[in-house]
Amino acid sequence: MIYWEIFLAxxxxxxxxxxxxxxxxxxxxxEVVDRxxxxxxxxxxxMLAMANALPGPIATKMAGYIGYQQAGIPGAFVGVFATxxxxxxxxxxxLGILMRFKxxxxxxxxxxxxxxxxxxxxxxxxxxxxxxxxxxxxVWQMIGIAVVSFVLMxxxxxxxxxxIVGALGYGAVFLG
Amino acid sequence: MKQWHIFLAxxxxxxxxxxxxxxxxxxxxxxxxxKYKWMDDEEFANVLALGNSLPGPIATKMAGYIGYRVSGIVxxxxxxxxxIVPTIAIMIILLTFLSSMxxxxxxxxxxxxxxxxxxxxxxxxxxxxxKKAKGGLGWIITIVLAVVSLALIEWAGVHPGILIxxxxxxxxxxxxxxxxxxxxxxxxxxxx
Numbered sequence: 001m002i003y004w005e006i007f008l009a010x011x012x013x014x015x016x017x018x019x020x021x022x023x024x025x026x027x028x029x030x031e032v033v034d035r036x037x038x039x040x041x042x043x044x045x046x047m048l049a050m051a052n053a054l055p056g057p058i059a060t061k062m063a064g065y066i067g068y069q070q071a072g073i074p075g076a077f078v079g080v081f082a083t084x085x086x087x088x089x090x091x092x093x094x095l096g097i098l099m100r101f102k103x104x105x106x107x108x109x110x111x112x113x114x115x116x117x118x119x120x121x122x123x124x125x126x127x128x129x130x131x132x133x134x135x136x137x138x139v140w141q142m143i144g145i146a147v148v149s150f151v152l153m154x155x156x157x158x159x160x161x162x163x164i165v166g167a168l169g170y171g172a173v174f175l176g
Numbered sequence: 177m178k179q180w181h182i183f184l185a186x187x188x189x190x191x192x193x194x195x196x197x198x199x200x201x202x203x204x205x206x207x208x209x210x211k212y213k214w215m216d217d218e219e220f221a222n223v224l225a226l227g228n229s230l231p232g233p234i235a236t237k238m239a240g241y242i243g244y245r246v247s248g249i250v251x252x253x254x255x256x257x258x259x260i261v262p263t264i265a266i267m268i269i270l271l272t273f274l275s276s277m278x279x280x281x282x283x284x285x286x287x288x289x290x291x292x293x294x295x296x297x298x299x300x301x302x303x304x305x306x307k308k309a310k311g312g313l314g315w316i317i318t319i320v321l322a323v324v325s326l327a328l329i330e331w332a333g334v335h336p337g338i339l340i341x342x343x344x345x346x347x348x349x350x351x352x353x354x355x356x357x358x359x360x361x362x363x364x365x366x367x368x
Contacts, residue, residue, distance in 0.1 A: 014232045016337045016344075022301060024233065030336055042287060049290040050271055052297060056190045056263030057200065057235035064264030065271055076264065084256060087232020088240040092252075110347040111229065112312030114340050116321035119305035120329065121336055122298050129295035137288045146292040154300060164293055171289025176282035 002071050003078050009036055010063045010082035017059070024059050026121030032066055039066070041132045053164040059083050137175060145170070181212055182251050186239050186258035204238050214246050235259055 009031040017024030025048065032038045039047065051061040060080050067079025133142040145167060152158040152166075185207035189200050201224065209220050227237045236256050243255025277283050309318040321343075328334040 012337045016340045017231055017233075023305075025298075025301075027336055042291065045291045045294045046274070046287045047271060049294050050274075051267060052294070054263055054267055054270075055192060057233050057260060059233040060236060060260040061263055061267045064260070065267045068268050069271075076268065080260060080264065083233060084236045084240070084260070087230055087237055088252075088256070090232075091227060091230055091237045091241050092244055106348055106350075108229075108312075109350070110344050112309060113321070113343045113347045115305050115309035115312065116318050117325040117329075117336070117339055117343065119302050119309060120322050120325040122302040122305060124326070124330060126295050126298035126302055129291050129298065133288065133291040133295065136291070141288075142292050145289055146296050149293040150296045150300075153296065160297065164290060167289045167293045168286040171285035171287065172282040173285070175285030175288045176280075 003075065005036060006067050006070055006075055006078045007082045009038075010067070010079045011086060014059070014083045015086050022058060023118050025062075026118070026125050028059070028062050028066075029125055030121075038070055041128055042136070045129055045132070049164050049167075053161040141175065178247050179250065179254055182243055182246060182254050183258045185212060186243070186255045187262060189235070189239070190259040190263055200235050201238070204235075204242070208242055214242065 010028070012031060013024040013027035017027050029044055033041060033044050047062065047065060051058055051065070054061060060083055063079035063083040064076045068076035071078070130142060130146070133145075137145075149163050149167065152163050153160055186204075189203045189207060192200075192203055205220055208214050209217060215223070223238065223241055227234050227241070230237065236259060239255040239259040240252045243251035243253070245251075247254075274283060274286075278287075306318065306322070309321075313321070325339060328339055329336055
Protein backbone atom coordinates (compact mmCIF):
# COMPACT_ATOMS: atom_id res chain seq x y z
CA MET A 1 0.00 0.00 0.00
CA ILE A 2 2.74 2.44 0.91
CA TYR A 3 4.52 1.52 -2.31
CA TRP A 4 1.39 2.35 -4.30
CA GLU A 5 1.14 5.71 -2.51
CA ILE A 6 4.79 6.46 -3.22
CA PHE A 7 4.27 5.51 -6.85
CA LEU A 8 1.26 7.83 -7.15
CA ALA A 9 2.98 10.71 -5.33
CA UNK A 10 5.79 10.76 -7.91
CA UNK A 11 3.97 9.50 -10.97
CA UNK A 12 1.70 12.56 -11.07
CA UNK A 13 4.48 15.19 -10.86
CA UNK A 14 6.49 13.17 -13.41
CA UNK A 15 3.69 13.08 -15.94
CA UNK A 16 2.31 16.63 -15.57
CA UNK A 17 5.57 18.43 -14.76
CA UNK A 18 6.56 20.15 -17.98
CA UNK A 19 9.81 22.09 -18.10
CA UNK A 20 12.13 19.67 -16.31
CA UNK A 21 12.72 18.85 -12.65
CA UNK A 22 12.41 22.34 -11.12
CA UNK A 23 8.88 22.71 -12.54
CA UNK A 24 7.85 19.58 -10.67
CA UNK A 25 8.97 20.85 -7.23
CA UNK A 26 5.60 22.40 -6.28
CA UNK A 27 3.78 19.33 -7.61
CA UNK A 28 5.90 17.05 -5.43
CA UNK A 29 5.24 19.33 -2.46
CA UNK A 30 1.52 19.15 -3.15
CA GLU A 31 1.65 15.34 -2.95
CA VAL A 32 4.06 14.72 -0.08
CA VAL A 33 3.14 17.64 2.19
CA ASP A 34 -0.52 18.45 1.48
CA ARG A 35 -1.89 15.11 0.35
CA UNK A 36 0.04 12.33 2.08
CA UNK A 37 1.46 14.37 4.97
CA UNK A 38 4.85 12.61 4.88
CA UNK A 39 6.77 15.84 5.49
CA UNK A 40 6.02 19.19 7.15
CA UNK A 41 6.70 22.43 5.27
CA UNK A 42 9.88 22.69 7.34
CA UNK A 43 10.94 19.16 6.57
CA UNK A 44 10.27 19.69 2.89
CA UNK A 45 12.28 22.90 2.84
CA UNK A 46 15.20 21.21 4.58
CA MET A 47 15.09 18.42 2.02
CA LEU A 48 14.81 20.87 -0.87
CA ALA A 49 17.74 22.92 0.43
CA MET A 50 19.86 19.81 0.63
CA ALA A 51 18.74 18.66 -2.81
CA ASN A 52 19.62 22.07 -4.25
CA ALA A 53 23.03 22.03 -2.61
CA LEU A 54 23.91 18.64 -4.10
CA PRO A 55 24.65 18.00 -7.76
CA GLY A 56 22.42 16.01 -10.11
CA PRO A 57 18.81 16.18 -11.27
CA ILE A 58 16.49 17.58 -8.61
CA ALA A 59 13.37 15.50 -9.26
CA THR A 60 15.06 12.14 -8.75
CA LYS A 61 16.92 13.28 -5.65
CA MET A 62 13.59 14.23 -4.05
CA ALA A 63 11.90 11.02 -5.17
CA GLY A 64 14.81 8.87 -3.99
CA TYR A 65 15.05 10.48 -0.58
CA ILE A 66 11.34 10.70 0.20
CA GLY A 67 10.78 7.14 -1.03
CA TYR A 68 13.65 5.96 1.16
CA GLN A 69 12.33 7.82 4.17
CA GLN A 70 8.86 6.29 3.81
CA ALA A 71 9.79 2.71 2.91
CA GLY A 72 13.56 2.13 2.77
CA ILE A 73 15.51 1.12 -0.32
CA PRO A 74 12.48 -0.40 -2.11
CA GLY A 75 10.62 2.86 -1.45
CA ALA A 76 13.48 4.85 -2.99
CA PHE A 77 13.38 2.56 -5.99
CA VAL A 78 9.61 2.97 -6.43
CA GLY A 79 9.80 6.77 -6.10
CA VAL A 80 12.58 7.07 -8.68
CA PHE A 81 10.93 4.59 -11.04
CA ALA A 82 7.64 6.51 -10.91
CA THR A 83 9.47 9.76 -11.65
CA UNK A 84 11.63 8.51 -14.49
CA UNK A 85 9.95 5.62 -16.26
CA UNK A 86 6.68 7.09 -17.61
CA UNK A 87 8.29 10.11 -19.27
CA UNK A 88 11.25 8.09 -20.52
CA UNK A 89 9.06 5.41 -22.08
CA UNK A 90 6.94 8.13 -23.68
CA UNK A 91 10.11 9.73 -25.04
CA UNK A 92 11.38 6.54 -26.66
CA UNK A 93 8.02 5.34 -27.97
CA UNK A 94 6.85 8.69 -29.32
CA LEU A 95 10.18 9.76 -30.75
CA GLY A 96 9.36 9.08 -34.39
CA ILE A 97 5.91 10.63 -34.19
CA LEU A 98 6.74 13.76 -32.24
CA MET A 99 9.95 14.46 -34.12
CA ARG A 100 7.75 15.50 -37.02
CA PHE A 101 5.78 17.89 -34.84
CA LYS A 102 8.53 19.43 -32.77
CA UNK A 103 8.08 22.79 -34.46
CA UNK A 104 4.32 22.54 -34.25
CA UNK A 105 2.70 25.49 -32.52
CA UNK A 106 0.55 23.08 -30.53
CA UNK A 107 3.55 21.49 -28.86
CA UNK A 108 5.14 24.87 -28.13
CA UNK A 109 1.84 26.21 -26.87
CA UNK A 110 1.54 23.34 -24.41
CA UNK A 111 4.77 24.43 -22.76
CA UNK A 112 3.97 28.12 -22.67
CA UNK A 113 0.34 27.80 -21.56
CA UNK A 114 1.19 26.06 -18.30
CA UNK A 115 4.01 28.41 -17.30
CA UNK A 116 1.79 30.90 -15.40
CA UNK A 117 0.30 28.01 -13.42
CA UNK A 118 3.74 26.65 -12.52
CA UNK A 119 4.79 30.19 -11.56
CA UNK A 120 1.82 30.48 -9.20
CA UNK A 121 2.62 27.12 -7.62
CA UNK A 122 6.21 28.20 -7.05
CA UNK A 123 5.12 31.60 -5.75
CA UNK A 124 2.72 30.05 -3.26
CA UNK A 125 5.47 27.74 -2.02
CA UNK A 126 7.86 30.67 -1.62
CA UNK A 127 5.17 32.42 0.41
CA UNK A 128 4.70 29.31 2.61
CA UNK A 129 8.41 29.14 3.27
CA UNK A 130 8.63 32.78 4.28
CA UNK A 131 5.62 32.38 6.58
CA UNK A 132 7.15 29.32 8.23
CA UNK A 133 10.39 31.20 8.69
CA UNK A 134 8.53 34.18 10.16
CA UNK A 135 6.80 31.92 12.70
CA UNK A 136 9.95 29.97 13.65
CA UNK A 137 12.69 32.58 13.61
CA UNK A 138 10.97 35.99 13.69
CA VAL A 139 10.67 38.69 11.10
CA TRP A 140 14.18 40.17 11.37
CA GLN A 141 16.02 36.88 11.00
CA MET A 142 13.78 36.01 8.06
CA ILE A 143 14.32 39.30 6.23
CA GLY A 144 18.04 39.38 7.01
CA ILE A 145 18.71 35.86 5.74
CA ALA A 146 16.47 36.32 2.71
CA VAL A 147 18.08 39.61 1.66
CA VAL A 148 21.64 38.39 2.18
CA SER A 149 21.02 35.15 0.30
CA PHE A 150 19.26 37.00 -2.54
CA VAL A 151 22.17 39.42 -2.96
CA LEU A 152 24.73 36.61 -2.82
CA MET A 153 22.96 34.31 -5.29
CA UNK A 154 21.42 36.75 -7.74
CA UNK A 155 23.68 39.81 -7.66
CA UNK A 156 27.08 38.36 -6.80
CA UNK A 157 26.38 35.02 -8.53
CA UNK A 158 27.66 32.97 -5.62
CA UNK A 159 26.87 29.30 -6.15
CA UNK A 160 23.67 28.28 -4.22
CA UNK A 161 25.52 25.38 -2.62
CA UNK A 162 27.83 27.80 -0.80
CA UNK A 163 24.93 30.02 0.28
CA ILE A 164 23.10 27.02 1.71
CA VAL A 165 26.20 25.78 3.52
CA GLY A 166 26.66 29.32 4.88
CA ALA A 167 23.05 29.47 6.08
CA LEU A 168 23.40 26.05 7.74
CA GLY A 169 26.49 27.27 9.58
CA TYR A 170 24.82 30.52 10.62
CA GLY A 171 21.76 28.64 11.89
CA ALA A 172 23.79 26.10 13.84
CA VAL A 173 25.64 28.89 15.68
CA PHE A 174 23.08 31.69 16.05
CA LEU A 175 19.63 30.11 15.89
CA GLY A 176 20.35 26.93 17.84
CA MET B 177 33.79 -0.82 -23.10
CA LYS B 178 30.88 1.07 -24.62
CA GLN B 179 28.83 0.52 -21.47
CA TRP B 180 31.73 1.86 -19.41
CA HIS B 181 31.84 4.99 -21.55
CA ILE B 182 28.09 5.49 -21.22
CA PHE B 183 28.41 5.12 -17.48
CA LEU B 184 31.31 7.58 -17.27
CA ALA B 185 29.63 10.17 -19.48
CA UNK B 186 26.43 10.30 -17.45
CA UNK B 187 28.12 9.86 -14.09
CA UNK B 188 30.09 13.04 -14.80
CA UNK B 189 26.92 14.83 -15.88
CA UNK B 190 25.12 13.81 -12.69
CA UNK B 191 27.95 14.76 -10.35
CA UNK B 192 28.80 18.09 -12.00
CA UNK B 193 25.32 19.36 -12.82
CA UNK B 194 24.19 21.75 -10.11
CA UNK B 195 20.74 23.32 -10.12
CA UNK B 196 18.68 20.41 -11.45
CA UNK B 197 18.26 18.81 -14.85
CA UNK B 198 17.98 21.86 -17.12
CA UNK B 199 21.37 23.17 -15.97
CA UNK B 200 23.03 19.86 -16.89
CA UNK B 201 22.04 20.03 -20.58
CA UNK B 202 25.32 21.69 -21.69
CA UNK B 203 27.25 18.99 -19.81
CA UNK B 204 25.32 16.25 -21.60
CA UNK B 205 26.08 17.91 -24.91
CA UNK B 206 29.77 18.10 -24.10
CA UNK B 207 29.96 14.37 -23.37
CA UNK B 208 27.66 13.11 -26.09
CA UNK B 209 28.55 15.38 -28.99
CA UNK B 210 32.09 16.56 -28.32
CA LYS B 211 33.74 13.81 -26.32
CA TYR B 212 32.22 10.52 -27.47
CA LYS B 213 30.66 11.74 -30.74
CA TRP B 214 27.58 9.54 -30.39
CA MET B 215 25.50 12.25 -32.06
CA ASP B 216 26.09 15.35 -34.14
CA ASP B 217 24.91 18.82 -33.19
CA GLU B 218 21.72 18.62 -35.14
CA GLU B 219 20.59 15.29 -33.81
CA PHE B 220 21.32 16.44 -30.27
CA ALA B 221 19.25 19.58 -30.82
CA ASN B 222 16.37 17.42 -32.05
CA VAL B 223 16.54 15.13 -29.03
CA LEU B 224 16.60 18.16 -26.73
CA ALA B 225 13.64 19.79 -28.47
CA LEU B 226 11.64 16.61 -28.17
CA GLY B 227 12.68 16.10 -24.57
CA ASN B 228 11.49 19.60 -23.75
CA SER B 229 8.10 19.01 -25.31
CA LEU B 230 7.39 15.94 -23.16
CA PRO B 231 6.62 15.98 -19.44
CA GLY B 232 8.93 14.75 -16.68
CA PRO B 233 12.52 15.46 -15.63
CA ILE B 234 14.73 16.42 -18.59
CA ALA B 235 18.00 14.89 -17.39
CA THR B 236 16.69 11.32 -17.23
CA LYS B 237 14.81 11.63 -20.51
CA MET B 238 18.04 12.69 -22.24
CA ALA B 239 20.15 10.03 -20.53
CA GLY B 240 17.62 7.29 -21.20
CA TYR B 241 17.10 8.11 -24.83
CA ILE B 242 20.78 8.62 -25.64
CA GLY B 243 21.73 5.43 -23.77
CA TYR B 244 19.05 3.60 -25.74
CA ARG B 245 20.26 5.04 -29.05
CA VAL B 246 23.88 4.09 -28.34
CA SER B 247 23.34 0.56 -27.07
CA GLY B 248 19.75 -0.52 -26.55
CA ILE B 249 17.90 -1.26 -23.33
CA VAL B 250 21.07 -2.03 -21.36
CA UNK B 251 22.56 1.31 -22.42
CA UNK B 252 19.37 3.06 -21.40
CA UNK B 253 19.32 1.55 -17.90
CA UNK B 254 23.04 2.17 -17.51
CA UNK B 255 22.77 5.85 -18.48
CA UNK B 256 19.79 6.57 -16.23
CA UNK B 257 21.38 4.86 -13.22
CA UNK B 258 24.69 6.67 -13.77
CA UNK B 259 22.84 10.00 -13.84
CA ILE B 260 20.81 9.59 -10.68
CA VAL B 261 22.14 6.91 -8.30
CA PRO B 262 25.31 8.63 -7.04
CA THR B 263 23.53 11.84 -6.03
CA ILE B 264 20.54 10.05 -4.50
CA ALA B 265 22.91 8.00 -2.36
CA ILE B 266 24.68 11.14 -1.09
CA MET B 267 21.32 12.78 -0.41
CA ILE B 268 20.01 9.83 1.62
CA ILE B 269 23.18 9.52 3.69
CA LEU B 270 23.38 13.24 4.54
CA LEU B 271 19.70 13.74 5.33
CA THR B 272 19.43 10.54 7.37
CA PHE B 273 22.41 11.72 9.40
CA LEU B 274 20.77 15.14 9.92
CA SER B 275 17.35 13.81 10.84
CA SER B 276 18.82 11.35 13.34
CA MET B 277 19.91 14.38 15.34
CA UNK B 278 16.91 16.55 14.62
CA UNK B 279 16.33 17.14 18.35
CA UNK B 280 19.66 18.91 18.77
CA UNK B 281 19.17 22.70 18.99
CA UNK B 282 21.95 23.40 16.48
CA UNK B 283 20.33 21.14 13.88
CA UNK B 284 17.02 22.95 14.43
CA UNK B 285 18.86 26.26 13.98
CA UNK B 286 20.26 24.99 10.68
CA UNK B 287 16.78 24.09 9.46
CA UNK B 288 15.39 27.48 10.44
CA UNK B 289 18.17 29.41 8.74
CA UNK B 290 17.82 27.51 5.48
CA UNK B 291 14.06 28.09 5.07
CA UNK B 292 14.31 31.73 3.91
CA UNK B 293 17.13 30.81 1.52
CA UNK B 294 14.91 28.23 -0.16
CA UNK B 295 12.12 30.84 -0.16
CA UNK B 296 14.37 33.20 -2.13
CA UNK B 297 15.29 30.43 -4.60
CA UNK B 298 11.64 29.65 -5.22
CA UNK B 299 10.75 33.33 -5.58
CA UNK B 300 13.48 33.71 -8.21
CA UNK B 301 12.23 30.60 -10.01
CA UNK B 302 8.70 32.07 -9.89
CA UNK B 303 9.96 35.25 -11.51
CA UNK B 304 11.80 33.26 -14.22
CA UNK B 305 8.66 31.32 -15.09
CA UNK B 306 6.56 34.49 -15.23
CA LYS B 307 9.12 36.20 -17.45
CA LYS B 308 9.23 33.22 -19.84
CA ALA B 309 5.44 33.00 -19.84
CA LYS B 310 5.26 36.67 -20.78
CA GLY B 311 7.64 36.01 -23.67
CA GLY B 312 5.35 33.33 -25.07
CA LEU B 313 1.90 34.60 -24.14
CA GLY B 314 2.10 38.33 -23.47
CA TRP B 315 1.37 40.02 -20.14
CA ILE B 316 -2.40 39.94 -20.22
CA ILE B 317 -2.86 36.20 -20.80
CA THR B 318 -0.03 35.47 -18.35
CA ILE B 319 -1.67 37.50 -15.59
CA VAL B 320 -5.15 36.12 -16.27
CA LEU B 321 -3.86 32.54 -16.23
CA ALA B 322 -1.82 33.20 -13.10
CA VAL B 323 -4.76 34.71 -11.20
CA VAL B 324 -7.16 31.97 -12.31
CA SER B 325 -4.63 29.29 -11.32
CA LEU B 326 -4.15 30.89 -7.92
CA ALA B 327 -7.90 31.01 -7.30
CA LEU B 328 -8.52 27.44 -8.43
CA ILE B 329 -5.60 25.83 -6.60
CA GLU B 330 -5.56 27.80 -3.37
CA TRP B 331 -9.23 28.63 -2.81
CA ALA B 332 -11.20 26.10 -4.81
CA GLY B 333 -8.86 23.23 -3.91
CA VAL B 334 -8.40 21.95 -7.47
CA HIS B 335 -5.48 19.50 -7.82
CA PRO B 336 -2.70 21.26 -9.80
CA GLY B 337 -2.26 18.12 -11.94
CA ILE B 338 -5.86 18.40 -13.15
CA LEU B 339 -5.48 22.10 -13.94
CA ILE B 340 -2.27 21.49 -15.91
CA UNK B 341 -3.87 18.53 -17.70
CA UNK B 342 -6.80 20.72 -18.78
CA UNK B 343 -4.43 23.41 -20.07
CA UNK B 344 -2.42 20.85 -22.04
CA UNK B 345 -5.53 19.37 -23.64
CA UNK B 346 -6.75 22.87 -24.46
CA UNK B 347 -3.42 23.67 -26.15
CA UNK B 348 -3.80 20.52 -28.28
CA UNK B 349 -7.42 21.01 -29.21
CA UNK B 350 -7.50 24.75 -29.85
CA UNK B 351 -7.45 25.65 -33.57
CA UNK B 352 -4.15 26.94 -34.85
CA UNK B 353 -4.98 30.27 -36.42
CA UNK B 354 -4.92 32.72 -33.57
CA UNK B 355 -1.88 31.32 -31.85
CA UNK B 356 0.11 33.72 -29.72
CA UNK B 357 3.22 31.55 -29.57
CA UNK B 358 6.90 32.33 -29.83
CA UNK B 359 8.07 34.01 -33.05
CA UNK B 360 6.62 33.11 -36.39
CA UNK B 361 7.80 29.53 -36.81
CA UNK B 362 6.26 27.51 -39.62
CA UNK B 363 2.98 25.91 -38.86
CA UNK B 364 3.22 22.87 -41.03
CA UNK B 365 2.16 19.41 -39.98
CA UNK B 366 0.30 20.49 -36.88
CA UNK B 367 -3.16 19.51 -37.86
CA UNK B 368 -3.30 15.72 -37.57
